[in-house]
Amino acid sequence: MMRVALLSLPLVVLVAGCTVSPAHPGTQAALPPARQSQTIAPASGTAQQVDVGAPPLAQWWRAFGSAKLDALVETALAHNEDLATAEANLRQAQEQARATAGGQGPQADLNYQVQRARVSNALQTPLADQSINLYTLHTAQVTVAYPLDLFGEGRNHVRSARAAAEVAAHRLDAARITAISNLVQAAIQYAALDAQAEATRKAIADNRALVAMLERRRALGDVGLSDVTAQQTVLANAEAALPPLERQRAHQAGLILSLLGRPAGSPLPPLPAMTDLHLPADLPVALPSDVVAHRPDVQAAAAQVRGAAADVGAAMAARLPSITLSGQAGGSATHFADMFASGNPFFSLIGGITQPLFHSGQLLHQKHAADAALDAAKAQYRAAALQAFLDVDDALSGLRTDAAALDAATRADDAASRTLVMTRRQMELGAVGSFALLNASSAASQAAVQRIQATAARLTDTVALFQACGTPVTGK
Template identity: 65%
Template sequence: MMRPQSLLPLVLLAGCTVGPHSLTTPVPLPPAQTPGAITPASGAAQQLGAVPAIVPNWWQSFGSAKLDALVARTLAHNDDLAAAEASLRQAQEMARVARGAQAPQVDAGYQAQRTQVSRSLSNPLADQNTFLYSFHTAQLTVAYPIDLFGAGRNKVRSARAAAEVAAHQLRAAQATAIANLVQAVIDHAALVAQIEATRAAIQDNRTLVALLEKRRNLGDVGEADVSAQQTALATIEATLAPLERQRQHQAGLIATLAGDAPGTAVALPSLAELHLPATLPLALPAEIVANRPDVRAAEAEVKAAAADVGSAIAARLPSLTLTGNAGGSSTRFFDMFKGSNPFFSIVGGLTQPIFHGAQLKHQQRAAEAALDAAKAQYRAAALQAFLDVDDAIAGLRTDAEALDAAARADAAATRTLAMTRRQVELGALGTLQLLNASSAASQASVQLVQAKAARLTDSVALYLASGSTPADLAAAR
């Protein structure tokens, strides 16, 4: 009989888990951004750092019920999110599989056999005159792998880390889907505004063509002047079709993100209905690392890779298994457990790898290389997050300057065109000045629309870069 004290070394070994335990991956932190106000002279002001780093339902800050409805539909019907959720469920179930593999495995079996032996052979039964008989066997088998060096525990940790990666990837997919939708809505609204400005410019140029044709009939200008203005009109008209095509593409993209087929009628807000968020988050570097789902996913990848290293190390060390089975055998079904028919066995096995052609050593080295790659990817993800925030804040500040310039240019171009048109009507100026003024006014109106849209776009970018996705967003589906 095995004495209790002889089990002590096995108990101590079973609590040993090999592998890397220090997963510190230093990342250079940028200086914290300075809170402050962005106050353009020609647009709404924005305050950086006036709200927490995480802004739940940040899209609602644009003040559009139509946008809110589109986001809700996207969260409910987007196919990419459905795939990410399915991947999360799969990873969670695989983690449970890995955990279950470390528990004792119990199997029950029953076998019935009908046999006829030759009279010339020795009969295995007590009655030597019986040559045709049935044989019944029932048994219960229990197998238990003793995890001496943590191979199984490391597999469980790796599977749990993979599930954690999938959870963060789902949050990243949700954040990306929402940001892509809001961006597509902004782009669509900006294109609609550009189309309206282009149509207004076309109408102005048609009026100018009619004016020059009238003056040509009176002999004030020549055919070349009329042709030049007609060329300018045709040039502006040619820009309308590409804008309309881009608008239709954005409308189809919005429908697709929301889980609908392109061409589905959807209520979309105009640029005037999208209000610029008055307050924006300004996260500290540590908050960015803690909140960004892609950075958190990269961190979980490091955990999984470290656990895989532990599994590879444990594969080179001894492994112990205990197997036991018990049952009964008889020629009669109800006699299997009577008399001397029951049986049992207990087997313990200890295996130490000796020679595998250096396979196990190279598997460990491959796992260690994968861990180094995961650490580098984590650092890259964190640095990219810092860059995204820096770009978004720089964009917001320069957008305000661009908006002021675009607003001044639009106002000046509009005044210039009005004065030039009046002077052309009076015959004081030629068509060259009119062409220049008309072209400048058309370009200025489009640039003003683009400058307004850029502030909305960079606001979305800052929300996304800061990791502003509610932790319980998955429950919204």
């Protein structure tokens, strides 16, 4: 029997090379038509050239031309806790994949056992000396086992585990892009809120000066009390607008600190002002096929499809025969030093084959569940690709509309500033009434804030475009 088993072993090993698994799962997504390169050239602000198919910028945040922003990003790459979590998850997934692969190879264990026993006189002692009823038995043995992966169940488990590690790697890339994009956008919002607060403080100072001027004219009898109270109302409204801006700015400060891995309330590092941030003149935009091939969340979804397909293969192989080879060798004696003396060593070789017959539908339904998981993974992949295309489209549309909005806001701010200067001069000369000044002051304050907001929107949507294209983040 042993000779037959040894002669048939090569045939078994050859058969074990077969792998039962579904056909290579398709991860094709319908691609939108490729966009054409274009230039966003507003009358005010920086013109931006959208280069479709151009190589991505490896450190795209440097295109904003702010050394303070570059320093923030480098700090976040080194200390952001979300990135630390993603990196630890990747190491865990990689080690789990290695452990799964190791479980498919030969396993060897060394065992030593000592037994102290007394046998009843009514029973036969297991020792050669039948007169000994009380004895100590020492046994040492090596056990070797090797599961022959006949139809690839183990190999499919390994593929699934490696796909999970690949998912974790892509999620780390996505976490880097998200963390840095959130940080840059938070820095832009902080700078915009700081500029809005400064503009509001200037409006408050101007309105206080106007109130003082009207009070002087009222003392001279040039204007009535209603003119003074109307301007006081405008002043109070401007003062009421400042605390919400400061509250939002404080929130952005806390967000920036958390993204840098620091607790809220800690001293802020140097942050860029609006004048320190410059719109990138060149915007590389990936082709739809490149978005699918390089965006981390889409690639993570593709790896999940491959892992789900491997799980289907494992479920299929679980319903087929499995072969296990095992062997033991050792020695046993009543004295430790005699375990391997003549006559005491022992060995055994065991080969077994198991064919599942009846499991109350368990294995069949596990296969059906794996099929459903594969269908879900394919749908998630298509959804991720569609979301990627939508993100790119939204960012490009936002840049175009932001440019038009900034044009309008710039013209409004320039016109309102000139109007306020002229109206104030006319008021001092008595050519216009206080209501004209009230309208001019309010319009100038609103126009200044809207211009800041429009500028920040162009910067923010530029960041969104880099993020939507899946532009890689490097530089740690």
